[in-house]
Amino acid sequence: MDVPQIFQTIEQSGLSTWIRETDSLFGFYFILALHTVGLAMLVGANTFVDLRILGFGSAAMPLKPLKQYFSIMWWGFAINAVTGVFLLIAYPTKAFTNPMFYIKLACIAAAIVVMQKTKTRVFGDSNLSDKAMAARGTTLAVCSLALWVAALTTGRLLAYTYTYLFYGHLAPGG
Amino acid sequence: MPSFTHPFVVWLAHTKFSELMVQSKWWWAFMMDMHFIGLSLLIGVIGALDLRMLGFAKDIPLAPMHKLVPFAIVGFVINLITGVLAFIGMPIFYTYDTAFWLKMFAILLAGVNVGVFYLTGVFRKVEGLGAGEDAPISAKLIAASSMFLWISVIMLGRYIQVFEDTISSGR
Numbered sequence: 001m002d003v004p005q006i007f008q009t010i011e012q013s014g015l016s017t018w019i020r021e022t023d024s025l026f027g028f029y030f031i032l033a034l035h036t037v038g039l040a041m042l043v044g045a046n047t048f049v050d051l052r053i054l055g056f057g058s059a060a061m062p063l064k065p066l067k068q069y070f071s072i073m074w075w076g077f078a079i080n081a082v083t084g085v086f087l088l089i090a091y092p093t094k095a096f097t098n099p100m101f102y103i104k105l106a107c108i109a110a111a112i113v114v115m116q117k118t119k120t121r122v123f124g125d126s127n128l129s130d131k132a133m134a135a136r137g138t139t140l141a142v143c144s145l146a147l148w149v150a151a152l153t154t155g156r157l158l159a160y161t162y163t164y165l166f167y168g169h170l171a172p173g174g
Numbered sequence: 175m176p177s178f179t180h181p182f183v184v185w186l187a188h189t190k191f192s193e194l195m196v197q198s199k200w201w202w203a204f205m206m207d208m209h210f211i212g213l214s215l216l217i218g219v220i221g222a223l224d225l226r227m228l229g230f231a232k233d234i235p236l237a238p239m240h241k242l243v244p245f246a247i248v249g250f251v252i253n254l255i256t257g258v259l260a261f262i263g264m265p266i267f268y269t270y271d272t273a274f275w276l277k278m279f280a281i282l283l284a285g286v287n288v289g290v291f292y293l294t295g296v297f298r299k300v301e302g303l304g305a306g307e308d309a310p311i312s313a314k315l316i317a318a319s320s321m322f323l324w325i326s327v328i329m330l331g332r333y334i335q336v337f338e339d340t341i342s343s344g345r
Contacts, residue, residue, distance in 0.1 A: 025336075033332035037325055039210070044218030051218075051242060061238035062305070068231045069222070149211060156207040160199050 007093040008167035019090040028090055035083040039155075041076030043148045045069045046115055050141040053122060053134050063130040067123040073115060093167045100161045104154035111147035114140050179269060180343045186265040195263025202263070205256045212256065215249025217324060227300060227309040227317035236303035273337035277330035284323040291316045 010016055019028050049066050052058060088095055095101045122137035165171050186192055196202060219242045226236055261268050268274045291297050291313075300313045309317070 025333075029333055029336045033329040036210075036213075036328050036332055040213060040217040040221070040325075040328055043214040044216075044221050047214055047218040048222045048242070051245060056245070057238045057241040059238060059241070061234060061241075065231050065233040065305075072225075148214070152210045152214070153207050156210060157203055160203045 003093060003097055003164065003167060005167075007096060010089060010092045011167055013089075016089050016092075019086060028087075031083050031086045031090070035080055035087065038076045038079030038083060039152070042073050042080060043076075043152065045072040045076065046111075046144055046148060049118070050144045053118070053137040053141040055134065058130070058134065063133050064123070064126065067119070070115070070119050070123075077112065091165070093164045094162045095158070097164050098158060098162045100154055100157050104151060104158065107147055107151040107154055111144060111151055114144045114147060118144065175269065175341055175343060183265045183269045186262065189262075192262050192265065195259055202260075205259055209253055209256045209260075212249040212252030213328065216246045216253070217249075217328075219243060219246035219249070220320060220324065224317035224320045226303075227313045228321075229308065229314075232308070233305045235305050235307075236300050236309075240301070267338060268334070270339055270341040270343060271334055271337050272340040273330050273333040275341075277327055277334070280323050280326045280330060284320065284327065287316055287319050287323060 019031065021027075046069075049069050052061060052063060052066055118137050118140045121140065122133050125133075128136075162171050195205075222231075223236075223239055223243070225231065226234060226239055294312075296310070296312045296316055300309050303309060
């Protein structure tokens, strides 16, 4: 299958070129840095809640108030969705022709589904005791942790598995 | 850079261990992957604690949250190990990179911040913070500094690639 021309069009746009080639410190690496901060918020907050659901710190930490952490997770996700789009505008061929990118998105989608399911299943019924709440989330918490590790791993692997750096340009050594 | 660093860094770059670190891109990818997992553990726990001191999710008592600090330490240790191995793998690259040293400085400051928290009695003041109780201003300052420093560490880490070769080797 030929690489769709639209990627070249995007890469030749003013915005895409600016992100990649600007001398400003607020170009590509700034967007990448914000993407890392977003993941720290999203994965960090979800990890904290998962650990509590799995029983760590449970002796005196009420579970109900941890529902507030989902807002942090959604802010982290929002930051990463926006920065992610800008990263794709900068290097569309590189990402969209790399199967690893689609695996990463699938892992994230699954992790978000688990995250939402955790919110409704564990924190949905305020009449439940903390113990009952946690019991409803054990499998979800384990899946959450595993999926975020998968998302981080596939994300990291993108830099090592791409075929094209730009439309028509293979990766160095490729 | 002091002039004695260059011969040391060049020597390190030519050791078998250094070459081993960069031999396989999959090993490098694995180390960097662990580095991100470590940061997630660190930020997840320390971020929650800092935010609590700053007033977020105040209905959680502080002491049980603090019980999760070992996970943050595990995260930090993972990053310390992978960081040292990465440095050994590419010593010239990191030594002459401004962003790398700024990142190390930020980590040092974060460490000093931790020291201040535990050694000046601020921790003792917030240890018993119950549901709904506000942390004293000293704790808020430390928590805000902690958040600022760790976010700086993350961002500076991403800029290491940008600031390659920005320090003169003084040869």
